Amino acid sequence: MNKVTNILLAGVGGQGILLASEIISEVMLMAGLDVKKNEVHGMSQRGGSVVSHVRYGEKVYSSIIPEGEVDILFSFEMLETCRYLPLMRPSGKVIVNDWKIAPPSVALGQQAYPENIVANMRQQFADTTLVNGLVLALEAGNAKTVNTVLLGALSNVLEFDRDLWLTALRKMIPERLLAVNLKAFDLGCQTK
Amino acid sequence: MKKVLLSGNEAIARGTYEAGALVACAYPGTPSTEILETITQYKDINASWAPNEKVALEVAIGACFGGARALVTMKHVGVNVAADPLFTLSYTGVRGGLVIVTADDPELHSSQNEQDNRNFAKFAKVPMFEPSDSQEALDFTKLAFAVSEQFDTPVFLRTTTRISHSKSAALLSERPTDIPVPKLERNPAKLVMLPGNARKRHVIVEQRTLDLEEWACQQAFNRVEKGAGEIGVITSGVSYQYVKEIMPDADILKLGMVYPLPKQMIRDFAANYETLYVIEELDPFIEEQVQAMGIKVHGKDKLSVCGELTPGRLQAGLFGKSLPLEDTSADLPQRPPNMCPGCPHRSVFMELNRAKAYVTGDIGCYTLGFMPPLSAMDTCICMGASIGNATGISKVLSAEEQRKVVAVIGDSTFLHTGINGLLDMVYNQSAATVIILDNRITAMTGRQENPTSGYTLNELEAPRVDIEQLCRAVGVKHVQVVDPYDIALTRKTIREEMARPEASVIITTRPCMLVPRDNIERRTPLFVDHDKCTGCKACLRLGCPAITWDEENKKSNIDKIICTGCKVCQQTCGFDAFQECGEKL
Numbered sequence A: 001m002n003k004v005t006n007i008l009l010a011g012v013g014g015q016g017i018l019l020a021s022e023i024i025s026e027v028m029l030m031a032g033l034d035v036k037k038n039e040v041h042g043m044s045q046r047g048g049s050v051v052s053h054v055r056y057g058e059k060v061y062s063s064i065i066p067e068g069e070v071d072i073l074f075s076f077e078m079l080e081t082c083r084y085l086p087l088m089r090p091s092g093k094v095i096v097n098d099w100k101i102a103p104p105s106v107a108l109g110q111q112a113y114p115e116n117i118v119a120n121m122r123q124q125f126a127d128t129t130l131v132n133g134l135v136l137a138l139e140a141g142n143a144k145t146v147n148t149v150l151l152g153a154l155s156n157v158l159e160f161d162r163d164l165w166l167t168a169l170r171k172m173i174p175e176r177l178l179a180v181n182l183k184a185f186d187l188g189c190q191t192k
Numbered sequence B: 001m002k003k004v005l006l007s008g009n010e011a012i013a014r015g016t017y018e019a020g021a022l023v024a025c026a027y028p029g030t031p032s033t034e035i036l037e038t039i040t041q042y043k044d045i046n047a048s049w050a051p052n053e054k055v056a057l058e059v060a061i062g063a064c065f066g067g068a069r070a071l072v073t074m075k076h077v078g079v080n081v082a083a084d085p086l087f088t089l090s091y092t093g094v095r096g097g098l099v100i101v102t103a104d105d106p107e108l109h110s111s112q113n114e115q116d117n118r119n120f121a122k123f124a125k126v127p128m129f130e131p132s133d134s135q136e137a138l139d140f141t142k143l144a145f146a147v148s149e150q151f152d153t154p155v156f157l158r159t160t161t162r163i164s165h166s167k168s169a170a171l172l173s174e175r176p177t178d179i180p181v182p183k184l185e186r187n188p189a190k191l192v193m194l195p196g197n198a199r200k201r202h203v204i205v206e207q208r209t210l211d212l213e214e215w216a217c218q219q220a221f222n223r224v225e226k227g228a229g230e231i232g233v234i235t236s237g238v239s240y241q242y243v244k245e246i247m248p249d250a251d252i253l254k255l256g257m258v259y260p261l262p263k264q265m266i267r268d269f270a271a272n273y274e275t276l277y278v279i280e281e282l283d284p285f286i287e288e289q290v291q292a293m294g295i296k297v298h299g300k301d302k303l304s305v306c307g308e309l310t311p312g313r314l315q316a317g318l319f320g321k322s323l324p325l326e327d328t329s330a331d332l333p334q335r336p337p338n339m340c341p342g343c344p345h346r347s348v349f350m351e352l353n354r355a356k357a358y359v360t361g362d363i364g365c366y367t368l369g370f371m372p373p374l375s376a377m378d379t380c381i382c383m384g385a386s387i388g389n390a391t392g393i394s395k396v397l398s399a400e401e402q403r404k405v406v407a408v409i410g411d412s413t414f415l416h417t418g419i420n421g422l423l424d425m426v427y428n429q430s431a432a433t434v435i436i437l438d439n440r441i442t443a444m445t446g447r448q449e450n451p452t453s454g455y456t457l458n459e460l461e462a463p464r465v466d467i468e469q470l471c472r473a474v475g476v477k478h479v480q481v482v483d484p485y486d487i488a489l490t491r492k493t494i495r496e497e498m499a500r501p502e503a504s505v506i507i508t509t510r511p512c513m514l515v516p517r518d519n520i521e522r523r524t525p526l527f528v529d530h531d532k533c534t535g536c537k538a539c540l541r542l543g544c545p546a547i548t549w550d551e552e553n554k555k556s557n558i559d560k561i562i563c564t565g566c567k568v569c570q571q572t573c574g575f576d577a578f579q580e581c582g583e584k585l
Helices: A017-030 A078-087 A117-124 A133-140 A143-157 A162-172 A175-189 B008-018 B034-039 B053-065 B076-092 B118-124 B134-150 B195-216 B237-246 B263-270 B285-292 B311-319 B346-354 B365-370 B385-395 B411-427 B467-474 B487-499 B538-542 B568-572
Strands: A004-012 A034-039 A049-057 A070-075 A088-097 A128-131 B002-007 B023-026 B046-049 B070-075 B098-104 B155-160 B166-172 B223-225 B231-236 B251-255 B257-259 B275-279 B358-360 B405-410 B433-438 B478-482 B504-509 B526-528 B547-550 B555-558 B578-580
Touching: A004 A017, A004 A078, A017 A034, A017 A049, A017 A143, A017 A162, A017 B002, A017 B166, A049 A078, A070 A078, A070 A143, A078 A088, A078 A117, A088 A117, A088 A143, A117 A128, A128 A143, A133 A143, A133 A175, A143 A162, A143 A175, A162 A175, B002 B008, B002 B134, B008 B034, B008 B070, B008 B098, B008 B134, B008 B155, B008 B166, B023 B034, B023 B053, B034 B046, B034 B070, B053 B070, B053 B076, B053 B098, B070 B076, B076 B098, B076 B118, B076 B195, B098 B134, B118 B155, B118 B257, B118 B285, B134 B155, B134 B166, B155 B237, B195 B263, B231 B237, B231 B263, B231 B285, B237 B251, B237 B275, B237 B311, B251 B263, B275 B285, B346 B365, B346 B405, B346 B433, B346 B487, B346 B538, B346 B568, B358 B385, B365 B405, B385 B405, B385 B411, B385 B433, B405 B411, B411 B433, B411 B467, B433 B467, B433 B487, B467 B478, B467 B504, B478 B487, B487 B504, B487 B568, B538 B547, B538 B568
Parallel strands: A004 A070, A070 A088, A088 A128, B023 B046, B023 B070, B070 B098, B098 B155, B231 B251, B231 B275, B358 B405, B405 B433, B433 B504, B478 B504
Antiparallel strands: A004 A049, A034 A049, A034 B166, B002 B166, B223 B251, B526 B555, B526 B578, B547 B555
């Protein structure tokens, strides 16, 4: 049977989500799999909610993940994680960055940022990993490598050779930022 | 052949290169923009941004009449602007192949309507291909050029957002080396569409559509995929992928060309099934034509005409199945897009709000001036509409109410089609005020150059149009140029010009914060001195993403990581609480 794995990336415009989904797709392509990824450009750049679908397997048709079939919710921001939980398979995994970005209504003091997000999520999805992306990125030496730290954490739950990830990183990341990103990736790999 | 991951837009660019095209032209528009941006890497193609889609098509027509293959790309609503040359181009036909990409936006991810441009193919009698993934986007682009020359017709290539912005694997080939060198060749009976010539061409166009229809029945881009043999589905484009996902056992007639339809092929296919579906997004474009052939099908009785199709919506429509988990996301705080920190438009909308202006809006980043807390936009129809709308509404109002009417329009939109509205405003002596928000770039679509930028698509220097002189030349007597970072001046100028019983233009000039070449000066971020902040919330009226309300302390805070140091907030504060951090960004 044609088994397709579905990863949904979620976060806020400017967090490096599209580059992360690009790198994941590149790994799948190098692994000899069919891969499709999908996202909507345009309005998302301006601090809006951003979502990217990555699907891989022997043969992939739809580039949008069928609702209710997300295997891994790979999220860069707490609140955005909650937004896409309903699209998950009940047996799905969550990897979430420990980071809160206030949406406009919260910044203006009109609405509250939801509380106890991770605890609630763990009740519904036992396999939830919390990654302290910013702390590890700063440890690597650059606050902007949070997305690479998270990729490291993701690589732990996917069965692909480490070399494929490193090759993809080398291909997609500019030379001058490579060393710090490789370090960030390793720190991400060490999270449990 | 090399296998790479390409978006639909990148695949179209590659297909254009592999087809040997020499010219590509466009006005930016989501989801089509990346096609031309990608084409700039192919130096053998002369690629350029035009001021609007009509000009883009006219440039492509010229290149094709010169004997070159030419591509023109636009978003769905862009075809409305380009429709005038399009309908007559259908009559003249081509010399070099001409392909028009229409990138439609079902679900309105970034558009003002979700029109289905397959209707344009039928309306203008122009054949239309519709790819289902990036490989087809590349292949169909090349095919479209060949069909254009073979049948002497422009050819549409229609994508949707999910095709343009999805990435999938595609195989690359080389560009041909024997591309003909264009040279002049006269053929006025074919290219001068006076009534006497055009009447003859119309007859040819009708025959052309019949010929294409017959030919399309024999082509591999329209194909039958056998399943279990019980249910038949006619589909095309991205919908095909959802059918494969949700109905893996169905027999499928997959259409690569959606106009003209291969009628005999459809009859032969339909004859095999008791239950036949047409699965398509938006309008029942294929369904109605199949029904007109006397064939009974299901389609829009099960699926909505509104919004895009998704695997889940297809499943729910046909089989009534819904999500396994309860939807708990409805009550979460929304995260709509916002003007960026340091955006030069922000202060203008705060002042329009304070002045209680009735704002006729336009298409661009500044349409976000609609969002709270700025909440200063009352209409928005299409590119360039703001100025005509202001003139019209002024015609029916009392002199006192007329003073409230202000049109806002960006530099790119002004040059696109706003300038015509300004001509009318002056000529017919409207008293409305126009604000041209000049940030020197087409920002909303991702920062593309335009005639106010001083640079071309290829980032080469170009003459920069002087908007102030242009407005004066049109006959506007009162033109004021202000820096929107100076709130007091912006406020004073807006109030002055609103009160003036004559047409006037205010140009707010500041480059987009996101264009590095225009923002050489680095500024220091600010912070809020909590000893001085009284918690009056005046700064929150700006809606700047860098300013957040600290509920615990009842004071404002600044996120110094995203603060650009524009100091607009400093001017809203009556208590001198906004101070420079003293560290450069």
